Amino acid sequence: MTGKKLLFLGNGKARISSARLDLRFASHGLDVETFWAYGNEFPESLDGYSGIFLSGSPHGAYEDVPFIHQEHELIRDAADRGIPMLGICFGHQILASALCGRDQVFRRGQCEVGYKWLDVTSEAQADPVCSHLGAKMHMFVWHNDEVRADHPDMRVLASSDQCPNQVWRYRDRPVWGIQGHPEITLETAEDWFEASRARLEHDGADLDELMRTASEAEDAKLILDRFAGLCRQ
Template identity: 70%
Template sequence: MSRKLLYLSNGPKRISVARLDERFASEGLEVDVHWAFEGEFPEDLSSYAGIFLSGSPHGAYEDIPFIHREHALIQDAEARGIPMLGLCFGHQILASALCGRDQVFRRESCEVGYKWLDVVPEAAADPIAGQVGGRVHMFVWHNDEVRADHPDMRVLASSDLCPNQIWRYRDRPVWGIQGHPEVTRAQAQVWFEDSRPRLERDGAEVDALKRSATDAEPAKTMLHNFARLCLQ
């Protein structure tokens, strides 16, 4: 049985401050990082038990070679039945690849901050979201958004400003999470300070964000459950 997780890094840093590669490795997965942002992709997907897709400063609708290549990889992986989880941009490019490029759009304003997400009752039976409860708290920061009205999407959670915060593709092992359940309180202090100019441009009050940061442990159950799914 494969224990190998393909980690597609879509950002300007190979690995973010959240060190999700280490988190997934601690779950027993062999993490194979490919820096998609710099054009690194595997030649074949047959050895992978799962795929994780990270965030990015880009939009899933942009005409950039790595984004086109990632769309094709997602479609190949879905046809093979490989479990996939995307966060932020990863959530968006999964929607774009599997439900159409018109599913992702630029918001009129940024949604940023720690938010309570309302979780649908059906999520209690979901393989990765089943432990988050009726509401789940996490940090969100996005200027792009995934529409919530596609027939192949099962929307599992929403915020007051975004109706599609967590979704699943049909009954397939594919999930997108708009927010950032991966970030701990300690990591948030570093990330928010490093990102201060961009956060302030997007309307956030950085010192208040740092004070309100939490470990978001209930949200992290989704990461754990995804890893368990990949190891089945």
């Protein structure tokens, strides 16, 4: 271990999802400390952490739920300290809500779901965790909530045909949000989709089409790896 600690905030119904991103971050030499925020577990202090990861959740960042209020406060504290943060799905949304305002997250009229080619913006070219991206990146997206793209403190790094803010950075700070799900691998995709079949089909997904278009989303996964490297510095 490097002595660098990563705070892993689990916002889902399970402390850690089957994707085991905690193990991915640990493979980069980080000492990962997991707190189940969904179960109202939070560290007493952010002292000693060199990075924070915020997971997905069945909740919306705008909901009046105790752990969501506490997480908003933690995010603002971390931003003031300059601690690097990365959020996926709900994590992406609550970062925007905490740092740019509660009105930045809204409920879409229709779910966006499927593997998408995202357009990468010119802002990504000099970004510490996204500069490896070309003009496009491939990733699975599935969301009913969305982050607006027009806030002056947001640097949009990637967008889709239905969602203008798929990847963003907060100002020039080490804070990033990813709307999609880079954690899904080709090996686990079929099991992951089958386990969520009812909800996916309710949201308009075609599981056969999901498997036909599935990819490893290596460029998106590399964002996770580069964030881990940043936390080790």
